[in-house]
Amino acid sequence: MQRVALVVAVALLPSSLFAQWLDFRTPSIPRTADGKPNMTAPAPRTPDGRLDLSGTWQPDTNPYRFDLIEDPKDESVFRPAAEATFLERVKDFRRGDPVTNCLPGGPSDMLGGSYRIVQSPTVVALLYENPTGRYRQIYMDGRKLPLDPNPTWLGYSVGHWDGETLTVESAGFNDRSWLDRVGHPHSEKLRITERFQRVDFGHIQYQITFDDPETLTKPISRAITLNYSADTDMLESVCNENNRAPGHLVGTATARVQVSPRVLAQYVGRYVFREGTRAIPTFMGAAQSVTLIGDQLYLNALPMFPQSETKFESSGAVAEFFLDAKGSVTRLVLSQTEGDAVYAPK
Numbered sequence: 001m002q003r004v005a006l007v008v009a010v011a012l013l014p015s016s017l018f019a020q021w022l023d024f025r026t027p028s029i030p031r032t033a034d035g036k037p038n039m040t041a042p043a044p045r046t047p048d049g050r051l052d053l054s055g056t057w058q059p060d061t062n063p064y065r066f067d068l069i070e071d072p073k074d075e076s077v078f079r080p081a082a083e084a085t086f087l088e089r090v091k092d093f094r095r096g097d098p099v100t101n102c103l104p105g106g107p108s109d110m111l112g113g114s115y116r117i118v119q120s121p122t123v124v125a126l127l128y129e130n131p132t133g134r135y136r137q138i139y140m141d142g143r144k145l146p147l148d149p150n151p152t153w154l155g156y157s158v159g160h161w162d163g164e165t166l167t168v169e170s171a172g173f174n175d176r177s178w179l180d181r182v183g184h185p186h187s188e189k190l191r192i193t194e195r196f197q198r199v200d201f202g203h204i205q206y207q208i209t210f211d212d213p214e215t216l217t218k219p220i221s222r223a224i225t226l227n228y229s230a231d232t233d234m235l236e237s238v239c240n241e242n243n244r245a246p247g248h249l250v251g252t253a254t255a256r257v258q259v260s261p262r263v264l265a266q267y268v269g270r271y272v273f274r275e276g277t278r279a280i281p282t283f284m285g286a287a288q289s290v291t292l293i294g295d296q297l298y299l300n301a302l303p304m305f306p307q308s309e310t311k312f313e314s315s316g317a318v319a320e321f322f323l324d325a326k327g328s329v330t331r332l333v334l335s336q337t338e339g340d341a342v343y344a345p346k
Contacts, residue, residue, distance in 0.1 A: 026230045030201055037230035039202025048121065051164055051198045056116045056234060057226040059206070063285030064222045065105075065112030066316060067182045068210070069301040072293060082185050082215035089183030090302060090315045091253045098177055102239035104134055104153035106177020107192060110208060111222070114234055124159060124166070129234040138168050145171050151188050153177055168194040179210065181283075182302060182315050187214035202228040253313050259306045264297045267321050270346040271332045277339035284316045288332065288343055317341075 030041035044052040069075055075083060089096065099105045114129040124138040138159040149156055149172030159168040170192040179186045190212040197205045204226040211219040271288045273281040289300055297304040297312065299319055304312035311320045317334040324330050332343040 024231065024233070029230060037202065037228065039200065039228065041201040043198040043200050046119065046121075050161060051166075052119060053117045053124070053166065053196055053198055053204065054119045056114060056229040056232070057204060058114050058229050059112060060225045060227065061282055061286050062111070062222075062224050063300065064224070065108050065181060066284050067301060068180045068184060068220055068222065070289065072291060072298045072301045072303075075301055077217055077220060078184065079215055079217060085185045086183050087303075089178075093253060094181070094183055094315055097181060097183070099181065099239075104177065105130065105181070106153050106173060106179075107155075107186065107190065107210065108178060108180050109134055109154065110192070110194070111180075111224070114229060116234060124168075127234070129237055145169060151175070155190075155192070162195075164197055166196040168196070170194070179212075179215075185215055186210070186212050189214050196226075253305045253315070255305045256307045257309070259297075259309050261292065261295045263309055264292050264295065266323065266327055267297060267329060267332075268292050269329065271343035272346050274331075274342050274344045276333075276341040277336070278341075279338040280317060280334050280336055280341035283336075284334070287346070288334070290332070 026037070030038040032038045044054075046052045063070065069077070075086075078086065094100070099108075109128055109130060116127040118125040118127065120140075122139070122141045124140060126136040126138070128134045128136075134154060136154050136157055138157040140159050143158055145158055146156055151172055151174035153174060153176070155170040155173040157168050157170040159166055161167070171190070173186065173188060173190045173192075175186060175188050177186070178184060179190075190210065193209045193211070195205075195207045199205055205223070206226050207221060207223045209219050209221040210216070267290050269290055271290065273286045285300070290304075291298045297306075299312075299314045299316070302314045302316065304314045304319060306312050310322070311318065313319075317336050320333045320335070321329050322331050322333065329345055331345075334341045334343065
């Protein structure tokens with residue numbers, strides 16, 4: 001039953017399709033002699049001299065939308081009540097994930113998927129390629145954040161320029177969304193700071209900081225690179241599974257067998273993606289760390305529940321270790337409904 005719950009939950013993860021104007025060349029962008037977009041050309045500027053962030057952008061492959069925490073020791077940043085909520089969601093196979101229930105991702109939308117930036121002097125708009133058709137309006141006209149907002153899924157945003165960096169402050173989030181897809185919670189006191197700096201034509205350095213006094217002991221900051229998506233376009237992406245029977249998502253992640261710490265210690269290490277479906281590294285990250293704390297094995301910061309000495313269930317995928325005759329791990333295979341991803345020891 002547990003396996004069925006995990007497979008169904010992962011199957012409902014929304015995914016974007018390839019854009020349909022694949023042969024349409026983006027006009028008026030710098031290109032190299034062979035006609036390819038010149039990603040290292042100087043960053044464009046608006047008529048008033050500001051860096052122009054306009055365009056369609058794709059974040060580097062990163063695990064942060066899935067799980068903000070990579071090391072289980074860093075879980076201490078969450079207050080005890082928030083950590084308890086998170087662990088319950090993990091054991092429940094993330095059954096209440098807003099995205100798999102066709103609801104907006106909330107703050108996690110800021111860290112994954114393609115989006116288009118449309119810039120004007122008074123408003124910067126972000127149009128997201130996701131199944132709920134979300135957009136954000138960042139007001140640049142000097143207004144302040146509302147003092148007593150009606151909470152929304154993506155909050156309210158105001159921005160200003162700090163030299164060459166667009167700084168955005170957001171607040172007014174409802175607490176129905178999750179901080180990330182594995183289930184870390186946040187309260188309505190969540191405040192988010194983002195910084196966008198276009199370093200050249202093809203790249204934006206992006207930093208995001210989450211601060212929530214009710215759930216966090218200190219702010220969490222993450223930095224990634226946004227890459228310009230040329231000669232393509234975003235497609236409509238629709239979630240239509242919210243009419244399914246809720247009873248399909250059942251079961252609780254538990255250990256079916258006991259595995260000794262000596263056996264678990266064989267699996268500790270760093271693993272990097274080698275082959276297989278790219279859906280898993282895109283969602284969970286191109287590198288995975290397996291650690292052992294006491295008798296509990298972790299995949300990054302997620303507890304792994306043994307189903308046998310080599311196979312484990314986690315919140316993102318079923319994990320299986322393959323060993324050689326000497327007991328050394330030769331590969332880690334993560335499985336979702338999209339297929340298998342093979343990770344090799346680094």
